[in-house]
Amino acid sequence: MMEHVPLDFPFIAAALLMGVSLYIIIFKKNLIKLIMGIAMLAAGVNLFLVALGYRAGGGAPIYTGVPKETMVMPVPQALTLTSIVINVAVLALMLTMVIRIYRHTGSLDSEKSRKLKG
Amino acid sequence: MDSLIYHSPALIVALPLVVAFAILLISRAGYRVRNIFSLVIFGLIAFLVAVLAVDVHSVGIRVYTFGATAAELALPGGYMVPVRIMFEVDGMSIFMGIIITTVTLAALIYSLHFLKGQTGQARFYSLMMLLYAGMMGLAFTGDMFNLFVFLEIASIAGAGLAAYRTNMADALEGGFKYIVVSAVSALLVLFAIGILYSQYNVLSIAALANYMQYTTLDMIALGLLGGAFVMKLAGVPLHMWAPDTYTVAPAGTTPMILAASYTSMYALYRITFTIYGAHIDSTAIGWIVIVVGVLSMFIGVMMAVHQTDIKRMMAYHAISQGGYMLLGVGVGLAVLANPVALASYGRDAINGGVFHIINHVFYKALLFMTAEAIFFRIGTRDTNKMGGLARNMKWTAVFYIIGALAISGIPPFNGFASKLLIYETVLKFNPVLAVIAMFVSLVTLASFVKVFYSAFTGPEMPAYREVREVPKSMIIGMAILAACVIFFGIFPGLIVDNLVAPATEALINQTPYINAVMGAVP
Amino acid sequence: MLTKIVRTVSNGFIPIIVIFGLYIIAHGHLTPGGGFQGGAVVVSGVVMLLVAFNSQELKKSLRERILSIMESSGALIFIGLAFAGIGTVFFYNLLVGSSIFGGIPPTGPNIGDIWTGGVIPLMNFAVGLKVIAGLTAVVLAIALFSGGEEVEE
Amino acid sequence: MKRQVTGLVLLLVLVAFIVLGMHLTHPFGYPDASDMDDYMIENSQEETGSNNVVAAVLFDYRGLDTLGEATILFTAVTGVLLLLRLSKRKEKIS
Numbered sequence: 088m089m090e091h092v093p094l095d096f097p098f099i100a101a102a103l104l105m106g107v108s109l110y111i112i113i114f115k116k117n118l119i120k121l122i123m124g125i126a127m128l129a130a131g132v133n134l135f136l137v138a139l140g141y142r143a144g145g146g147a148p149i150y151t152g153v154p155k156e157t158m159v160m161p162v163p164q165a166l167t168l169t170s171i172v173i174n175v176a177v178l179a180l181m182l183t184m185v186i187r188i189y190r191h192t193g194s195l196d197s198e199k200s201r202k203l204k205g
Numbered sequence: 206m207d208s209l210i211y212h213s214p215a216l217i218v219a220l221p222l223v224v225a226f227a228i229l230l231i232s233r234a235g236y237r238v239r240n241i242f243s244l245v246i247f248g249l250i251a252f253l254v255a256v257l258a259v260d261v262h263s264v265g266i267r268v269y270t271f272g273a274t275a276a277e278l279a280l281p282g283g284y285m286v287p288v289r290i291m292f293e294v295d296g297m298s299i300f301m302g303i304i305i306t307t308v309t310l311a312a313l314i315y316s317l318h319f320l321k322g323q324t325g326q327a328r329f330y331s332l333m334m335l336l337y338a339g340m341m342g343l344a345f346t347g348d349m350f351n352l353f354v355f356l357e358i359a360s361i362a363g364a365g366l367a368a369y370r371t372n373m374a375d376a377l378e379g380g381f382k383y384i385v386v387s388a389v390s391a392l393l394v395l396f397a398i399g400i401l402y403s404q405y406n407v408l409s410i411a412a413l414a415n416y417m418q419y420t421t422l423d424m425i426a427l428g429l430l431g432g433a434f435v436m437k438l439a440g441v442p443l444h445m446w447a448p449d450t451y452t453v454a455p456a457g458t459t460p461m462i463l464a465a466s467y468t469s470m471y472a473l474y475r476i477t478f479t480i481y482g483a484h485i486d487s488t489a490i491g492w493i494v495i496v497v498g499v500l501s502m503f504i505g506v507m508m509a510v511h512q513t514d515i516k517r518m519m520a521y522h523a524i525s526q527g528g529y530m531l532l533g534v535g536v537g538l539a540v541l542a543n544p545v546a547l548a549s550y551g552r553d554a555i556n557g558g559v560f561h562i563i564n565h566v567f568y569k570a571l572l573f574m575t576a577e578a579i580f581f582r583i584g585t586r587d588t589n590k591m592g593g594l595a596r597n598m599k600w601t602a603v604f605y606i607i608g609a610l611a612i613s614g615i616p617p618f619n620g621f622a623s624k625l626l627i628y629e630t631v632l633k634f635n636p637v638l639a640v641i642a643m644f645v646s647l648v649t650l651a652s653f654v655k656v657f658y659s660a661f662t663g664p665e666m667p668a669y670r671e672v673r674e675v676p677k678s679m680i681i682g683m684a685i686l687a688a689c690v691i692f693f694g695i696f697p698g699l700i701v702d703n704l705v706a707p708a709t710e711a712l713i714n715q716t717p718y719i720n721a722v723m724g725a726v727p
Numbered sequence: 728m729l730t731k732i733v734r735t736v737s738n739g740f741i742p743i744i745v746i747f748g749l750y751i752i753a754h755g756h757l758t759p760g761g762g763f764q765g766g767a768v769v770v771s772g773v774v775m776l777l778v779a780f781n782s783q784e785l786k787k788s789l790r791e792r793i794l795s796i797m798e799s800s801g802a803l804i805f806i807g808l809a810f811a812g813i814g815t816v817f818f819y820n821l822l823v824g825s826s827i828f829g830g831i832p833p834t835g836p837n838i839g840d841i842w843t844g845g846v847i848p849l850m851n852f853a854v855g856l857k858v859i860a861g862l863t864a865v866v867l868a869i870a871l872f873s874g875g876e877e878v879e880e
Numbered sequence: 881m882k883r884q885v886t887g888l889v890l891l892l893v894l895v896a897f898i899v900l901g902m903h904l905t906h907p908f909g910y911p912d913a914s915d916m917d918d919y920m921i922e923n924s925q926e927e928t929g930s931n932n933v934v935a936a937v938l939f940d941y942r943g944l945d946t947l948g949e950a951t952i953l954f955t956a957v958t959g960v961l962l963l964l965r966l967s968k969r970k971e972k973i974s
Contacts, residue, residue, distance in 0.1 A: 755932065756930040756935045757932055759934075761935055761938065763949075795961070798954065802950060802951075802954050806947065818947075820927075820928055820929075823929045824929075832929060844928065845929050845930075847928060847930050847939045847940065850946075851935070854950055857950060858953065861953055861956075861957040862957075865960045865961075
């Protein structure tokens with residue numbers, strides 16, 4: 088068994104990813120950068136989720152080769168898989184809309200393309 | 206029949222999915238086959254919802270565990286924690302289910318003619334059914350992660366529909382705003398779910414409520430969930446997306462996206478009351494809800510008065526009316542820990558807030574449909590360019606009047622019934638809030654009367670002399686909602702006793718919801 | 728369209744990528760992977776073709792109509808398998824113990840048998856079909872659209 | 881300017897939530913005992929016949945999530961194709 092490392096690197100990485108991505112989402116005006124921010128936020132949340140289920144020294148929860156005593160938790164992995172696919176779907180739709188918006192306005196700047204007021 | 210009731214929670218969500226998947230194949234056989242197919246299956250679904258509603262009214266809670274050996278078997282043989290995903294349908298869930306189903310039925314009928322000559326009709330119907338399935342799943346589910354999944358289904362389908370008119374740049378921007386807001390809020394929800402899972406290692410709502418200890422981590426999760434859902438339900442100060450999206454969504458789908466917002470409100474209530482109910486400092490949380498509600502009411506209506514775009518004005522009114530619901534429920538939440546106050550006015554306040562959801566969805570859906578009907582015929586949403594439309598569009602004008610009077614809280618329409626409940630109870634809680642609520646209602650009336658005069662009355666505009674009434678299917682769609690508005694206004698007691706009171710009871714008392722899962726050890 | 732070398736190499740790689748993707752789909756219940764992952768692998772091959780050839784050329788062999796039918800039927804098979812269990816409960820795994828994919832592996836670590844898992848391998852296939860068709864359609868549509876093809880009403 | 885300040889406040893609140901949440905979560909690699917996960921590890925072979933516990937969770941224990949996931953992918957594909965409207969053929973006018 089490994090000794091517990093006081094620095095929880097995966098959680099720190101997830102926090103960094105989420106912090107940076109929230110900065111991008113709130114302050115960047117370019118629509119593509121906005122989408123990249125959302126993709127990074129998704130990556131951070133997914134990393135957090137999958138890191139939750141890790142048991143020190145554990146292997147993948149698959150019986151083809153691994154005994155059950157050293158398995159990590161399967162549910163967070165399943166949740167992460169689901170969440171990844173969901174985010175792929177969301178990204179595809181967002182990118183499509185941006186392509187369409189670019190066709191209409193010729194700009195990726197969220198300030199310039201905003202025709203709506205209020 | 207028994208097995209139909211037994212499986213109805215699963216069928217209500219699965220059948221629209223089947224329609225959505227199959228409709229692209231079926232529409233190759235022609236539009237008529239497709240329309241009949243979707244209407245027939247949707248009729249069956251509506252029937253199932255009605256049957257389930259009657260059943261839930263008598264039984265209380267119906268649990269449906271997916272993949273178990275028996276649907277009620279939430280806990281696998283003698284085990285302590287639920288393992289599988291389950292649906293839990295209680296008074297509040299079926300209340301939302303009835304709202305969503307009625308609005309979707311009206312929207313489906315309304316859209317039949319609207320889509321005439323448009324491209325991508327089959328995909329439009331497919332997305333509509335997916336949006337319906339997403340909302341119903343969100344209302345029925347008893348599992349946190351499943352809630353996230355259905356939230357995403359509803360958001361993506363809603364965004365795709367909102368951007369349907371791709372030849373207009375503002376439609377795409379409205380859809381894009383909606384999906385960005387949805388994606389960010391859904392990811393925050395997912396993060397909060399992760400935090401909850403890290404502590405209790407369960408995902409079922411009932412099990413979470415059972416184990417809840419209200420640590421600092423739980424507070425963080427509640428904050429994230431609250432923020433995310435307030436953003437999704439367009440509460441001030443996170444309402445920026447709503448006017449843009451509601452304005453551009455094509456006919457029939459605006460009411461559905463509106464209903465999707467209130468499904469998020471349902472999720473917020475479900476989390477606050479059912480998961481956290483017994484532990485939170487309900488006065489503080491109640492006041493937060495009240496403040497968000499009052500801000501939404503006031504800012505929404507103030508932004509609405511000077512809009513010239515008719516749908517945009519209605520969208521701001523939707524934000525404002527959402528504030529009433531939050532106000533009513535917030536007052537109830539603030540006195541949740543005080544049995545005397547709860548019995549004397551708290552319960553009625555929640556009744557009012559919950560009743561206002563169904564009333565508002567119906568009349569606002571009706572108003573959005575009339576606005577779309579005008580847009581359908583004259584091609585503009587600008588109220589300054591309208592005039593004298595009542596001459597040629599009599600039905601639309603009548604429906605607009607019904608909706609406008611209902612939203613302003615004029616008897617005998619349904620808005621009056623729920624607003625009266627809110628005024629009465631809020632007056633006992635804090636008179637200042639009641640005065641604000643009445644003031645907002647007056648401004649609402651003024652704003653709708655102004656639009657009525659500029660759009661429907663006045664001299665006949667030469668450009669619109671040839672304007673005809675909208676096709677029959679659109680009138681039927683609006684008539685369904687108008688009938689509901691009037692019926693609910695004339696018999697409010699009936700509705701409150703049979704629909705709203707069970708929903709309120711389900712919110713206030715979390716024990717049956719928990720016991721339906723955790724107490725069911727065979 | 729890129730050079731002949733790129734096109735020849737990608738032509739050579741395509742079968743390998745597709746077979747690898749199908750392997751991942753088929754062994755979803757034994758090894759890491761499954762319908763989504765295997766489908767994504769296959770679609771990565773399609774993206775490679777899209778880079779090597781241009782989208783117009785690819786459009787001739789991959790019809791949007793066929794892809795749409797494939798995707799719908801994948802989704803319908805998936806939900807149909809879920810409906811198959813409705814004699815007990817929706818999503819009940821009714822094939823465990825039956826003659827199709829019904830084998831139950833010995834408890835504990837074992838080498839694995841493809842003939843196990845009940846409806847899980849079938850669902851993996853359905854999802855794989857859906858993902859391949861759906862993502863191909865999306866990739867192709869975006870490529871064609873950015874290539875200038877547009878239909879305005 | 882006002883927008884920048886609002887954004888900054890929002891960002892700081894969210895980051896504070898995230899950092900505090902990460903800080904208070906259990907140490908990496910040492911989660912609390914989980915009955916739900918152990919049940920799945922214990923019974924997946926017998927109940928679902930699947931050696932891969934994650935596959936068993938995805939398609940059996942939490943099958944509805946996967947149906948939802950497939951639905952989301954379907955929704956996104958439908959949405960993309962609806963927005964790009966590649967089909968030249970106009971649908972038959974009803």
